[in-house]
Structures are given as structure tokens and as C-alpha cells.
Amino acid sequence: MNQYEKLTWIYRSVLRLFPSPFRREFADEMAALFQEQLHEASIHGRLPLLIFFLRELFGLLVGGIRQQLYVRRARPLLVAYAGGGVAELIGRHIPWRKIILLVACLLPLLPVVIYLAGLSTMRASENRRMVNHVVLADFDGDGRQDALIILNRLERDHPPDRLLLNEGDGRFAASDLWPEIGYAQSAAAGDLTGNGRMDVAVAYTFGGLARVLNDDSGTLIRFGVVPQNSGYSSKAVALGDLDGDGRLDAFVTGCCPGGQVWLNRGDGLLVSSQQRLGPALSQAAALADLNGDGSLDVFVVHGNNWPYIIWWNSGHGRFNDGQTVGQIGDFALTDSSQTFGTAGGFAVVLGDVNGDGFPDAVVGRKGADEIWLNDGQGHFTLSQRFGRGFTHAIFLADLDGDSDLDIVAGGNSSARIWLNDGAGEFSQGQRIRYGRGAAFTLGDVTGDGIVDIFVARVELYQVWRGEGNGRFITGSE
DSSP states (O other): OOHHHHHHHHHHHHHTTSOHHHHHHHHHHHHHHHHHHHHHHHTTOHHHHHHHHHHHHHHHHHHHHHHHHHHHHHHHHHHHHHGGGHHHHHOSSOOHHHHHHHHHHHGGGHHHHHHHHHHTHHHHHHHHSOEEEEEEEOSSSSSSOEEEEEEOOOSTTOOOOEEEEEEETTEEEEESOSOOOOSEEEEEEEOSSSSSSOEEEEEESSSSEEEEEEOTTSOEEEEEEEOTTOSOEEEEEEEEOSSSSSSOEEEEEEESSSEEEEEEOSTTOEEEOOOOBSSSBOOEEEEEOSSSSSSOEEEEEOBTSSOEEEEEEOSSSOEEOSOEEEEETTEEEEOOOEEESOSOEEEEEEEOSSSSSSOEEEEEEBSSEEEEEEOSSSOEEEEEEEOOSBOOEEEEEOOSSSSSOEEEEEOSSEEEEEEEOSSSOEEEEEEEEOOTTOEEEEEOOSSSSSOEEEEEOSSOEEEEEEOSSSOEEEOOO
């Protein structure tokens, strides 16, 4: 049992203070969300992780006692309306012994929590000022790649998300065309409306998915949130034609369920297909035709909780493994098709790394990253483990001009180049250092036909110019 599982076990133990109907309905989702927040807190170090854990325990303790007292006060009314069958609804008794024991254990830690919280206020504030995600795309139609920077919005005085327009040679200027969106985790760019311009699908921390549509004048207009209050906490979004109608659809990872499919009904309107895919929490997903049937499948990673999952696409945006669990129209609803690997994936990218024409998978993990080779039928074999640390962003591109795909894998403060020998074996290359609170992505921002690395900070940016030989030099900010 790792540290996250131990802390989650303690969390679930305190959850037993709540009435049993409440636990049956919400305990699994609460525990999954708690474990996701543990991972987020651990990025900033052990101290913020400890503070978050103790605060959650105290909050849960107070909430459990409040629920039990509410049930106790409501008992006479419930008995009057429901008779003897109310015992199951409200619980047989209030577990005072458990409450007293937990209070006795946790109260001595309260001064420690207060002290540590005060000690780390400045440090935690700096850590929260961070970039969640950065996307490169030509938003203004001038042929140059612009940069959309999605910022962490945990503080009221945090700067808003930013759109930077490329002025040429990798120099960017701020634009006021980007609308105020709010608590976004990540974004993906693509032509959702079919007008030839780059639109944006934004994954919300609270509320699902937003579309930002780009009109013919190059002005970005917020078109609306779909939906605003769905109860689904979105983590990442991947765009691709999932139902074969020629329009870009979206696969969204997050919490409860672990994956959602949003189908494009025209004019950029994304509608949830109501498919509940996977366990409660997923971190990232990538799209590719993994079994050669001509439709896009989904490769999903779930952090520390679950192994990797592949969802096979029926060709109509329905994902299955042949085990029917329901029916919508002419299409059978079926469960996940394939699980493999070990837990710990936080990022994934698909591409042919060994030159056999089949998309392989590179998974960024907490620990050694992994390369899984595809046999063309969607069966994957572990080929190589490389690196160490916590990788939460990973990309494939030809960095040294030898026509094979190399890897850039990044963690909290730096990224590492891994060069491909052409057969899918990778050797360590240059390290790109960018410091905490930054995010990066790949693209040709200088217009010379060579892949560059764009690093986004809260208030600055940095371009690492590719030399075409797998090496990068620092540009100006």
C-alpha cells in the first residue's frame, strides 16, 4: 500500500462517521476526488501535502458530526412519515465512540496544522501561481503559431488566462481577444465549426467543457459552457473525429466518471453522448486508430489509482469490448475493452516510435516513464522504461531531423530530451530547465521549419529554439 492509498484509507475511515445512505451514494466519488487532490498537493512538496491532508480530515470530522446531529434532530419527523422502515434511512445510532476517539486523536494536531499553515503561506502562495497548460495554434490566421496560456486560478488576484500572438521569429505580443473563462485545467485547439479557423475546447475544473469559437474576423468569442454545472470535474481534453462525420469531437478526462465523449453536432455545438467511461478519475487521454479499423480509439491513464485503459471505438463514437450493458438506438453500449500496465500514468502521447506503421504509446509517470509498442491489433508490449521523477507533460516530435519520433518529457521544473535510434530505443539528451510553476509545449514558433520548445510562465514566456540536431538554445523572454 503506497502513501496515497494509506491516506485514502484513513479518509475513508473518517467517512464512516456519515450516515450509511450518504456513504453508499457519495463515498466512492469523494474518495476519488480526495486522492486526485492529494496528487495535486504532492506536486508542491511534502509540507503542502501534510497541510492539505490534515485540513481535509478536520473538515470531514466536522461534516460527519454535523450530519449525525442533523439525522438525530430529524428522527422524530422521519419516523412520523416513514414508520419503522426509517431505521435504514437515518442509521441505527450515532457512533459517539468513534467520534470521541477521532476528536481525541486529531485535536492535538490542530496547533501543528495552524503553525505549518502560517509557516508555509508565502511558499504555498508562490506555488499556486502556476501555469496549468499551454497550447500552440494559429488563432489569427497569419500562418504563425500563437500561444494560449491557461493559468491556475486558485487565488483571487491571480492573472487571467492569456493569448499571445506570434509576431514572427518567435516573438509574441499580448492580445485582448481571449475572453474571461475562469477555472480551466487545460485546452485543445481545432476547427470545431468548419470555417477554417482554430477554435478552442476548454476543460473546466468545475462544470465540464467550454467552447471558444473563432469567427471569420479572427476575434475569439466565448460561445458558452457545456454544461456549466454538470458536477463533472474536467482534467484534460483531446479533439478528434470520433463518430466519423468529418467534424471534431472531444474526449474529456476528469472525475466521476473518468471519461466523457462529446460529439460535434455542427457549428461547434458539442453534446455529451452520456457515456460513462472508466473508473472515477482519469488524468489524460490520447486518440489514435490503435487496431487498424479506421476509427479513433482512446488510450486513457488514471494516475496512481488504475492501470491504463484502451477504449475501442465502434466507428460511431461508441466505445466497447463486446460486453453489452445497454442499448441506445442501433448501437450497443459496452464496457472497457483492455486494461494493462501498472498504475501511475499522468500523461500519454501516441505515435509510431519504432517505424512499423502502428501508433505506440509513451506514458509519463511518477517514476520511470514507459514505452509500449503496438502490434497493429491494439495489443501493447512494454519496450522500455526511461527517466525518473514526476512527468506530467510528454510529447513526440522529430527533434534531430532523422525522420523518427523523439520524446520530450517534462516534470515540475525541467524537461528531458530523449532521442530515438530509429528502432524505438531512446537515449538521454539535453535537459531543458524552466523552474516551478511553468508549463511547456512543442511547435515551430520561429518559422524555420524546426521544432522549438515554448515555455509559459505566469507573466513571462521563453522560447527554446531548435537547432535541428536535437539541441535547443535559450531564446528571449
